[in-house]
Amino acid sequence: MTLHRTLVLVAHPDLGSSRITAHLTAAVKDMEHVTVHDLSAAYPDRRIDAAREQELLRGHDTIVWAFPWHWYSVPGVLKEWMDQVLTYGFAYGTGGDALHGKRLQLALSTGGPESSYAPSGHNRFTMDELLRPLHATAHLCGLDMAEPLILHSAHGADADELDRHAARYRELLSAVPAAAGR
Numbered sequence: 001m002t003l004h005r006t007l008v009l010v011a012h013p014d015l016g017s018s019r020i021t022a023h024l025t026a027a028v029k030d031m032e033h034v035t036v037h038d039l040s041a042a043y044p045d046r047r048i049d050a051a052r053e054q055e056l057l058r059g060h061d062t063i064v065w066a067f068p069w070h071w072y073s074v075p076g077v078l079k080e081w082m083d084q085v086l087t088y089g090f091a092y093g094t095g096g097d098a099l100h101g102k103r104l105q106l107a108l109s110t111g112g113p114e115s116s117y118a119p120s121g122h123n124r125f126t127m128d129e130l131l132r133p134l135h136a137t138a139h140l141c142g143l144d145m146a147e148p149l150i151l152h153s154a155h156g157a158d159a160d161e162l163d164r165h166a167a168r169y170r171e172l173l174s175a176v177p178a179a180a181g182r
Contacts, residue, residue, distance in 0.1 A: 003033055004176045007060035008107075010038045011067040011078035020109045020154045020162065021068055027166035028173055035060065039077045046077060048084040057085070058098055063143070064173070065134075066107040068154070072123075072130055082137065091141040100142030103177050106134065107169060109154035117152070144177075 008028060012021040015038055029036045037056065043049075057063060067075050074082075089095050116122040117130070127150060138145040149172055151157060151165050 004062070005060040006031075006034045006062040006064060006173055007056055008034055008036045008064040008066055008173075009078070009081065010036060011040070011065060011075045011081070012038075013040055013075055013077065015040060018068070020151060020157065021066060023162050024066060024107060024166055024169050027170055031170070031173060034173055039081055043077065043081075046080050048081055050084045050087065053081065053085040054090055054098065057102075060102070062103040062105055062146075062173075062177070063099075064105045064107055067109075069108050069110045074134070086137070086141060097142060102143055103146055104134075104138045104141075104143040105146045105172065106131070106148035106150075107172075108148060109151040111155050112152065114150075114152040146177075 008025070010021060010025050012018050015022050015025065025036055025038070028034050035056070065074065065078060067078055070076075073079070086092070086099075087096075090098050110117070110127075112122060114127075117125065117127045119125070123130070127148070131148065135145055137143075149165075149169060151162075157165070
């Protein structure tokens, strides 16, 4: 059995000014089987090297999209990455099976409390409903979508809560899915 490899794509517009995403990134960057890739640092001009990114994806079994929830979606750098990397013939369509059977893990933070993500809450929709486009993307690409790891009310998280969340994140990335031995 080969070592299960995890690629963490960090999508924060300015990781240096981040408290939550930076803390979570630091919590996993020393893990032997984890490759951390800061998209904003790698592509400040948003000119994504699709061939390089596709090779990174091929070499990993689990792909993590780590990001703060922005305007009910992913940050622009991750959307740009998706547009340029998840192409026909690679990620979907005829011959586009490079990602089939890999796992997609979302690790995201929101500014609002969990209760605001409900039909009667401030945002009017559940996180499951709001994440449907990402589920659809995973499905189209043949990725197995894992249960997302979400830190709600991230702005108000104290140091202990953030450390507990980072420990859960490390634990999640340490777990090898049953399909990893393929």
